[in-house]
Amino acid sequence: MEKTTTGTVAAGTDVGYDLDIVKMFFTATVVWALVGMLVGVIIALQLAWWPANLGLPWTTFGRLRPLHTNAVIFAFGGNVVFTGIYHSTQRLLRTRMFSDTLSRVHFWGWQSIIVLAAVTLPLGMTQSKEYAELIWPIDVLITVVWVVFGVNFFGTLARRKVQHLYVAIWFYMSFVITIAVLHIVNSLAVPATWFRSYPVYSGLTDALVQWWYGHNAVGFFLTTPFLGLMYYYLPRAAERPVYSYRLSIIHFWALVFLYIWAGPHHLLYSALPDWAQTLGMVFSVMLIAPSWGGMLNGLLTLRGAWDRVRTDPILKFMVVAVSFYGMSTFEGPMMSIRAVNGLAHYTNWVIGHVHSGALGWVGMISFGMLYWMVQNIWKRPLAHPTWASHHFWLATIGIVLYTVSMWAAGLMEGLQWRALNDAGQLANPIFVDITARLNPFLWIRLLGGAMYLTGAVMMAVNFWQTIRGPERPAAEPVPVAAD
Amino acid sequence: MNPLLREAAASVQLGWVLGAMTVVFLAVFLGWVFWAYRPKHRAMMEEIGRMPFMDGGDA
DSSP: OOOBSSOOBOTTOOOOOOOHHHHHHHHHHHHHHHHHHHHHHHHHHHHHSGGGGTTOGGGSHHHHHHHHHHIIIIIIIHHHHHHHHHHHHHHHHTSOOSOHHHHHHHHHHHHHHHHHHHHHTTTTOOOOOTTOOSOHHHHHHHHHHHHHHHHHHHHHHHTOSBSSOOHHHHHHHHHHHHHHHHHHHHHOEEESSSSOEEESOOHHHHHHHHHHHHHHHHHHTTTHHHHHHHHHHHHHHHTSOOSOHHHHHHHHHHHHHHHTTOGGGGGTTSSSOHHHHHHHHHHHHHTHHHHHHHHHHHHHTTTTOHHHHTTOHHHHHHHHHHHHHHHHHHHHHHHTSHHHHHHHTTSHHHHHHHHIIIIIIIIHHHHHHHHHHHHHHSOOOOSOHHHHHHHHHHHHHHHHHHHHHHHHHHHHHHHHHHOBOTTSSBSSOOHHHHHHHTHHHHHHHHHHHHHHHHHHHHHHHHHHHHHHSOOOOTTSOOTTOOO | OOHHHHHHHHSSHHHHHHHHHHHHHHHHHHHHHHHHHOGGGHHHHHHHHTGGGOBOTTO
16 A cells, blocks of 8 residues: 555555454553542542551551552553554554554553552552652563553554654654653662662752653653544544644644653752752743643534534543643643742642542543443443443532542641741641641542542443443444544 | 763853753744644645544444
């Protein structure tokens, strides 16, 4: 087949895409979503009601919290991105993956890493770097599996049947390359035993490298690959091309240029030199431009299809996801401003911000994609279409309860920590008094999180029964098929 | 810090390197904007935007 700019394939042509690997990652996604979110609900309960830590070292907050973050980011988030990448990359490049063997090594390697994380973190084995807690032998395994994925992904690019790489592929490329660089640089350590190592950086350098990694984990693990998914699956679900393909190119380049510098906003008011703090702040504020450009591009893709948003749960999930993307990318730049950060830092506001991005943007765009996929890949109608709608409302109301309670809690903490009385002394000198006042908000957050988890359980049951149900007759058109 | 880096940072050289990098990155970015928004490329861009729908369907 001759290479053309868009490599159009005639409808009904069998290109030989590998769907099995997509189904494998899809299944893993749903399983790990439930595990990760359940651990989140458990630790939310522990914060509201401490006896839930069971008095056992393995089940205390300090050990389960990294288990929750690793499970939702790298197990759920990772698998959902791999599901979308293995599905859309083949289709956008009009070719099968480079190597079926590498695809499977990637799948089983990634699942082994997750299992090792689930064993080591409750045992208290950690290198104490946030979002990079896993001990060095697992870090080495991550590197090997990532290289396998990278070779498979770029090998597929090399044998593509199109000239132009659709914007989603660019977002995926930034994910593959940047995560490799971030992971290796931040995890550089000298092993002392099989379970313990010492970082090659010390003091402030260690802090800066850690937050360069930490913020770009948000940027290049939870944002760029999901934007790639948005640029492929939102048009597919809405049955119309993206509003402005040109804007999507600007969105991509502006976002990757700016994101990589934003890390220092995690170290405001620290020993980091002032100029470096300001640099991080300025780049974080500038990030609002590409982020909102991308949000508008997503929302405007639905022009002329807004009536379908009322009835189609897939579009509902995606519209709310893109809206939360816009909201949390407004909140983030604002919180990175020094004066605002002085109020927000170390409070529950940060937890609220993270979850409006994670539950609202990452979670909802993933659910939208998964509902679209289960019907199109297994070629079956949803077993319970109304459950999808119930899931949507449970998740949306759950996020609102979560974020609003954490905003209120965070503002209260921030204000009470620094309130002074007329004599210029701390108005609330006993720290734990303020902590105790958080309790009602922590219960509301637990309720929000539990609703979100309930929705995810309904989704899993719905998928299980859909996949086991009868196949859609060939004559009946797929609801959101390609034209 | 690495002594070489420290020396470079203490001199004006590093400032020039960083300044030049900023100019190069900005120029590259403006190049992408120009490429994307060039009126001549309008039709091609719209065609490319339809790529998700031209993959041979469900086969």
